[in-house]
Amino acid sequence: MLRHEVVVVGAGLAGQRAALAAVEAGRDVAIVTKLHPLRSHSGAAQGGINAAVGAEDSVDTHIYDTVKGSDYLGDQDAIEFFCREAGPTVVEMEHFGTIFSRSEDGSLARRAFGGAGFPRTIYAADRTGLALLQGLWERLGTERFTVYEEWDLTRVVVRDGRVQGIVALDRKRGDFQEVAAKSVIIATGPAGRIYGRTTNAHSCTGDGVAVAYHAGAFLKDMEFVQFHPTALLESGILITEGARGEGGILKNATGERFMARYAPHVLDLASRDVVSRAIVTEVLEGRGFTGPYGGYVHLELMHLGKEKVESRLQEICDYCRLFAGIDPVTDPIPVYPAQHYMMGGVGTNIRGETNVPGLYSAGEAACVSIHGANRLGGNSLLETLVFGKEAGKAAAAYSERAPATVLHETDLDSATASFRSWLSRSDGEDPSALRTELQQTMDRYVGIYRTEADLMEGLRRVRAVKERFSRVRVVDQSKVFNLNLTDAIETEHLIDLAEVIVVGAYARTESRGAHSRSDYPKRDDAHWMKHTLAQRTPTGPNLSYSPVGFTRWEPKERVY
């Protein structure tokens, strides 16, 4: 049996930063990832990373913007810590080797982003995630640790009330492996593939979050799903908020700059939930464009000039030319919102600790919560690094004092029994078909605007998919790279998390941040200024609630 002190699951920015912190603390660390670390979805982040380093800016303004952006659901103590760490974190990444874009005076270049009082988003062209991922991987490469590449996490083993290790499918060999570990850090990123229309990679199936939920961890605020305002029409490929930060503007089919009606002060750079709702409303009320791929609006960059567009938004130019067949230098970009980010995740404190001893989480998989009901652009890359490091430090300290792990040979057997039954069925449900049905359900019933009737129907359909999944069948009998088996494992995770999202959304009878109930259009601080906690039971999620952390900022109505 393989044995390590700290096992980090996921090798994006949060996982790598956690691993680095744990290695630096002297622990024996292994990273388990379903991809190669450099192929992690962190690399797809485009716009930038926030840090209030400008002379006119301040950490307090960054804190305030984040609290306001969260629609007062973010924990203010956590947000204060988070924003104070921003400057040192960016400097550290620069010293690790990240190549950032620069201003003429040699300092880190900054651009404007949505919901921010000042231009505080530091960037590397429009591939900031890739630049950070390369810089961190290069720095981590100078340390000693183990990587288990192309492994699918299937179980966190908990015994005697604490973590003992994990079970995962090694795709290349085609068998399940057990790894003993005193602590496990879940850094598996998002679960965007719950939706059909998403900016997320195909690999974003929430494996770690679902496995943590199965292991008894509370999932927090899962009903808060961010829809990015500007995704390419047909493919859902992301067009960074940086495009508007550089001066891009949204227009409807009448040529009107419609954001003036929704956010008169900051227009196109309002917070993401506000802009996404505005676009959906324009289309619903007949002022959008129409085409074979549905309604949409235009994002215009033409007035910025060829030089600026091609240098600052180099990847965006490629995406538009390759995936939409248009040139943003001369043509408007057809955009419509798409699922983009999960504010919710495995519930943790600022040290990444969950309610299960030995289990930690960081990055998009986790919910601290700093984003509350709506995340600001530029805060997610920062979150991966700040809280990845904290989780790595805490897991290392815990592992140093934790007793020896207790894993039995039979653990592997019992943890993999269901997979053997999937493989041995002669008839049953196709995992890909179930995933498609789940995605269509979530797109249709659990989108940007929600109602009780839609959510009830959505829940009925999600549960029907879940019931059918109990008869899932894996047709492919080969061991090596059995993606049919991986499909089934991922689909089970997506179904579990979708159920938590719908149940939480149904219960929350208010509108806050990204959770917009048409039947309850107002924020209701008297009843709902609280975090949703979901715990797994055999019949579905059991909801409870916990208070929001307050320090200095009184809730106000959000106006942009």
Place this chain on the structure above:
Amino acid sequence: MPTDTISAPFDIYRYRPGKDAAPRYQRFTLELTPHTPVLTALLKIRAEIDPSLGLRYSCRSAICGSCAMQINSKSRLACETHIGPEVERHGRIVVEPMRNQPVLRDLVVDQSPFWREYDKIEPHLKLDPRHPMPEGKATSMSPAQVDRFKETPRCIACAACYSACPAVEADPAFPGPMALAKLYRFVVDPRDTATQDRLVRIQPNGLWLCLRCHLCTEACPKDVRPSERIRDLKEMAIAAQGGTELGSRHAIGFKENLKGGGLLNEMKLVRATSGLAGMAGQVGQGIRVWRKKPEIMKRPRTIEGMDEVEKIYAALDPPPKEEP
């Protein structure tokens, strides 16, 4: 975008080493719009026809580098290759695994040779403890210094260049285009303090094995232009150390050789590259050449328009200017 579909015949490489006697090609014909990416088609085949098809993929937007494969014999990302032009040009879409890496299953290859070369160039900043990074703040770097990286920060390590490279196929000592482009990225980094050492070490370790065919640059989906960065490394290596290898001595000799009269003096070039002792070893070859084409062994005349050649040399060796 057009919504009319075309009929797209796919011939997909299928192979399970150890289980199948030999690779085979499986035909799938799909009705798709011309701008459908090959990856979308492959995922449709997996979801609707044959879930056992093995391939790597993730972001579907050309940023994760997972889905490089041979599409109609070219190393491409499946997510950004549209089926329309392929069908138009070739009548069908032949999909095969990348080259120069062993097949694990179908379109999935073992990338460990590729990553080993990447690791060998020591892809991390090397710092001199006597010159620490500025305490508590970012290194100052001008936009002009950032421009020196050229397009190398865009590399997504997809290995399309490694797959397309004939030097990788011919000589296991060649690090491959990606590793060398990555080396360039560290050599021009103003924060790195091992520039000289990196250049000295790469000269005898594969730098001169590049065939200058530029297939890597043609294959690269992110316009990193590895062959041009390899050329830059060669120039920097010669500037740093002079000619220490056959390859660099040949390059220097070639340049000096043509300066005289505009035509190649073969005898002088062999001597510049291999030295007198090396020439001795090539006497047999020399005699064969002399029998077939005696004029090659003679001192060449000075060509007409030598002043134009001199202008080229003047442009190649501009007076030294301040590095930014």
